[in-house]
Amino acid sequence: MADSMITVFERPHSLKPVPSHFCSGCHHGTVHRLVAEALDQLELQQQTIGIASVGCSVLLYEYFDIDVVEAPHGRAPAVATGVKRVHPDSIVFTYQGDGDLAAIGTAEIIHAANRGEHLTVIFVNNTTYGMTGGQMAPTSLGGQVTTTTPYGRDLETDGNPIRMAELLALLDGTHFSARVSVDAPRRVAQAGKVIHKAFEMQKNRAGFAFVEVLAACPTNWGLSALDANERISQEMMPCFPLGTFKDLSGAQG
Amino acid sequence: MNKRLFVKGNEAVCIGAIAAGCRYYFGYPITPQNEIPEYMSRELPGLGGTFLQAESEVAAINMVLGASAAGVRVMTSSSGPGISLKAEGLSYMAGSELPAVIVNIMRCGPGLGGIDASQADYFQAVKGGGHGGYHLIVLAPDSIQELYDLSMVAFDLADQYRVPAMILGDAMIGQMKEALIPHPYQPLAELPAKDWSVTGKGNRVQGNTVKSLFLQDGALEAHNWRLHDRYQQLKDREVRCETIGIDDAELILTAFGGAARIAKTAVSMARQAGLKVGLIRPITLFPFPEQVFRQATERCRRVLCVELNNGQMVEDVRLSVDRQADVRFYGRPGGTGSLPTPEELFEQLQKHYKD
Amino acid sequence: MDNNKMNEDVFMAGFGGQGILLVGNLLAYAAIEAGKNASFFPAYGPEKRGGAAMCSVIVADQEIGSPVVGRPSNVLLLNQDAMAKYYPRVRPGGLCLYNSSLIDASGHQRSDICSLAIPANQIATEVGNVKLANMVMLGALLARNPLVQLESVKQALDIIIPERNKRFIPANLQALDRGFSFATA
Numbered sequence: 001m002a003d004s005m006i007t008v009f010e011r012p013h014s015l016k017p018v019p020s021h022f023c024s025g026c027h028h029g030t031v032h033r034l035v036a037e038a039l040d041q042l043e044l045q046q047q048t049i050g051i052a053s054v055g056c057s058v059l060l061y062e063y064f065d066i067d068v069v070e071a072p073h074g075r076a077p078a079v080a081t082g083v084k085r086v087h088p089d090s091i092v093f094t095y096q097g098d099g100d101l102a103a104i105g106t107a108e109i110i111h112a113a114n115r116g117e118h119l120t121v122i123f124v125n126n127t128t129y130g131m132t133g134g135q136m137a138p139t140s141l142g143g144q145v146t147t148t149t150p151y152g153r154d155l156e157t158d159g160n161p162i163r164m165a166e167l168l169a170l171l172d173g174t175h176f177s178a179r180v181s182v183d184a185p186r187r188v189a190q191a192g193k194v195i196h197k198a199f200e201m202q203k204n205r206a207g208f209a210f211v212e213v214l215a216a217c218p219t220n221w222g223l224s225a226l227d228a229n230e231r232i233s234q235e236m237m238p239c240f241p242l243g244t245f246k247d248l249s250g251a252q253g
Numbered sequence: 254m255n256k257r258l259f260v261k262g263n264e265a266v267c268i269g270a271i272a273a274g275c276r277y278y279f280g281y282p283i284t285p286q287n288e289i290p291e292y293m294s295r296e297l298p299g300l301g302g303t304f305l306q307a308e309s310e311v312a313a314i315n316m317v318l319g320a321s322a323a324g325v326r327v328m329t330s331s332s333g334p335g336i337s338l339k340a341e342g343l344s345y346m347a348g349s350e351l352p353a354v355i356v357n358i359m360r361c362g363p364g365l366g367g368i369d370a371s372q373a374d375y376f377q378a379v380k381g382g383g384h385g386g387y388h389l390i391v392l393a394p395d396s397i398q399e400l401y402d403l404s405m406v407a408f409d410l411a412d413q414y415r416v417p418a419m420i421l422g423d424a425m426i427g428q429m430k431e432a433l434i435p436h437p438y439q440p441l442a443e444l445p446a447k448d449w450s451v452t453g454k455g456n457r458v459q460g461n462t463v464k465s466l467f468l469q470d471g472a473l474e475a476h477n478w479r480l481h482d483r484y485q486q487l488k489d490r491e492v493r494c495e496t497i498g499i500d501d502a503e504l505i506l507t508a509f510g511g512a513a514r515i516a517k518t519a520v521s522m523a524r525q526a527g528l529k530v531g532l533i534r535p536i537t538l539f540p541f542p543e544q545v546f547r548q549a550t551e552r553c554r555r556v557l558c559v560e561l562n563n564g565q566m567v568e569d570v571r572l573s574v575d576r577q578a579d580v581r582f583y584g585r586p587g588g589t590g591s592l593p594t595p596e597e598l599f600e601q602l603q604k605h606y607k608d
Numbered sequence: 609m610d611n612n613k614m615n616e617d618v619f620m621a622g623f624g625g626q627g628i629l630l631v632g633n634l635l636a637y638a639a640i641e642a643g644k645n646a647s648f649f650p651a652y653g654p655e656k657r658g659g660a661a662m663c664s665v666i667v668a669d670q671e672i673g674s675p676v677v678g679r680p681s682n683v684l685l686l687n688q689d690a691m692a693k694y695y696p697r698v699r700p701g702g703l704c705l706y707n708s709s710l711i712d713a714s715g716h717q718r719s720d721i722c723s724l725a726i727p728a729n730q731i732a733t734e735v736g737n738v739k740l741a742n743m744v745m746l747g748a749l750l751a752r753n754p755l756v757q758l759e760s761v762k763q764a765l766d767i768i769i770p771e772r773n774k775r776f777i778p779a780n781l782q783a784l785d786r787g788f789s790f791a792t793a
Contacts, residue, residue, distance in 0.1 A: 257640055259636065259637045259640050259646075369651075425649065425675065425676070428649070428650055429647055429648060429649040429650070429675050430633065430636060430637075430647070430648040430649075431645075431646070431647045431648070431672070431675075432640045432645060432646065514673060514674050514675060514676075515673075515674040515676050516674075517673035517674065518673030518674035519674070521673060592676055593676075594674075594676055594677065594678025594679075595673070595674045595676065595677075595678060596678035596679060597678060
């Protein structure tokens with residue numbers, strides 16, 4: 001009865017039909033999908049410009065069927081500012097990892113938020129530098145063993161895990177800041193709603209929207225995919241609580 | 254004829270940029286180029302453009318990168334220390350084939366250095382400055398009029414070859430005022446459409462990607478050969494150079510930018526004193542006027558290179574003449590009171606003319 | 609070079625706040641409005657007030673070469689430091705006007721140039737504001753070397769004086785006249 005079949009699930013149109021290079025258990029594919037679904041649902045694919053950053057997510061343009069500019073390490077919010085100021089009617093988003101956004105690009109993200117740039121920022125926090133091979137990230141947890149903290153991250157000398165969603169929520173230019181996770185099905189669904197909202201706000205010209213996504217890097221953590229998911233809820237969430245830290249969407253007309 | 258304006262060099266470069274259709278400027282304050290962001294902040298909003306004072310030079314050049322990728326004419330400006338910070342972005346822009354105009358009103362260095370006239374950033378401008386092996390188009394105006402004219406040329410060349418263009422000035426021409434005739438903008442050539450820019454995919458079958466990462470077998474090498482060909486085309490077609498009295502010269506003085514202004518008076522003093530001295534003033538520092546030097550030194554076997562540094566362009570002069578002439582150097586490396594006078598250069602000409 | 613063609617340089621120095629750059633600017637602008645070529649090249653310290661300030665102005669009929677002058681022919685010196693530093697550099701046969709209200713010239717004597725003491729602060733104070741000393745000096749220079757007509761300079765004032773200071777234009781005109789007549793006398 002083929003003619004009575006209905007499509008209940010399909011690949012988002014904003015993604016290209018290609019296999020990804022991500023490691024098994026990596027959550028970049030999940031987050032890519034959530035972003036693509038939001039673009040599809042909001043019918044934004046044709047007017048969206050993505051800003052790829054340096055790290056595992058640099059190959060954004062291999063997967064998203066949209067216009068993309070590749071930014072230098074950490075500079076995606078500045079590049080996005082330039083693009084958005086030229087094309088204020090387009091939808092511009094950055095997709096950045098924790099080293100990119102919270103270390104080398106700290107100035108760019110804070111000032112883009114502070115200016116209230118009409119951007120959507122997807123921040124993937126997996127507490128490590130993935131592409132370079134598992135070095136300490138600004139979000140690495142206390143005691144976390146990485147290739148550059150072989151004795152564990154020492155909070156006295158290596159600094160503390162930085163909470164970007166809370167930090168950016170303090171800025172007057174930030175209109176929305178939230179932290180979600182993609183470690184379990186119900187949280188993936190919730191993350192999808194939040195990401196959708198962050199794009200919807202830009203569509204409504206509501207200002208700077210920031211979504212931090214807790215994600216796994218099983219390869220560099222040295223864990224199986226399932227154990228990596230477990231680490232997100234057991235170890236990361238106590239340090240990086242989920243929630244919405246600022247939401248001015250109701251305040252917008 | 255348009256009425257003559259009386260403006261600072263730093264303003265002339267802005268007037269030229271705006272005449273050429275530049276409506277986007279991203280920058281960060283640094284002396285001695287502050288009149289540039291100040292002028293743009295006054296003028297661009299009224300023209301429907303965007304002026305943005307960035308949080309750093311690093312951010313500013315990346316905003317330029319974004320605006321250029323989005324398909325518009327865009328400019329930034331700075332001085333040595335700020336250009337160092339922009340080097341990363343410039344390398345990415347060169348790799349991503351993004352046109353833009355970058356103005357460097359040089360100060361003396363290294364480090365914080367000083368704000369006096371200097372040409373300490375020749376190497377930085379001409380030899381790359383950032384990583385990865387690339388070139389910028391480098392234009393060196395020596396008057397307020399030329400700052401205006403070359404500002405327009407810089408946008409055209411950048412768009413035509415998809416290579417970022419730098420206007421390399423010094424505090425002398427940036428800060429001095431002269432008359433300027435604001436000729437209307439005439440594009441150098443029919444410029445290619447920016448069909449590579451990001452606008453949102455719209456009805457295009459494929460999304461546009463602006464990038465400098467090439468991972469597939471042979472892709473990066475092919476890209477680098479393509480850039481190399483572009484640089485070769487610039488060398489073949491776009492050399493600009495002013496020469497004065499080189500046909501009968503026994504000694505050729507060469508200088509660029511502000512140093513060339515002082516040199517012109519010294520050359521004229523030498524001619525009045527009966528010395529056969531000529532001048533070669535490179536206007537494009539990249540592409541460098543190699544052939545002009547090569548041909549001029551087939552007859553005249555002595556060149557004196559004068560710079561406001563310890564000797565940078567002199568290396569390109571020596572490479573150009575390829576040992577067929579004796580290339581000498583005189584320089585003052587910057588700081589308060591270090592600007593040479595025409596009388597001082599005239600003395601040097603007399604000295605090098607004789608022995 | 610055609611010897612009938614004009615090529616005059618003026619160098620002026622004092623401290624920041626004495627209006628050195630304003631006067632240089634004014635002279636160059638007036639020359640351009642009068643159809644000549646002119647360059648104005650300022651040099652000053654990083655501080656906004658109180659540091660040394662100086663500028664060179666070239667007025668010429670032909671294209672201007674160096675805006676930098678080693679041995680200037682026309683020199684205005686407004687304070688003692690400028691006198692000590694630049695008086696010896698005046699070109700032989702040149703003209704030096706110095707602000708005798710602030711400069712003790714007893715240690716500075718040259719017979720190969722024309723030196724003229726202008727009590728600029730005193731005249732400016734009589735006009736109503738000591739800050740007009742710069743205009744007194746310029747007026748005096750134009751009396752001795754009419755490289756630009758006094759009238760052209762007066763017309764240029766309206767453009768060069770910033771909007772917030774327009775109300776001082778009559779006093780500036782008076783200071784120019786006073787300097788001019790002092791040096792003519």
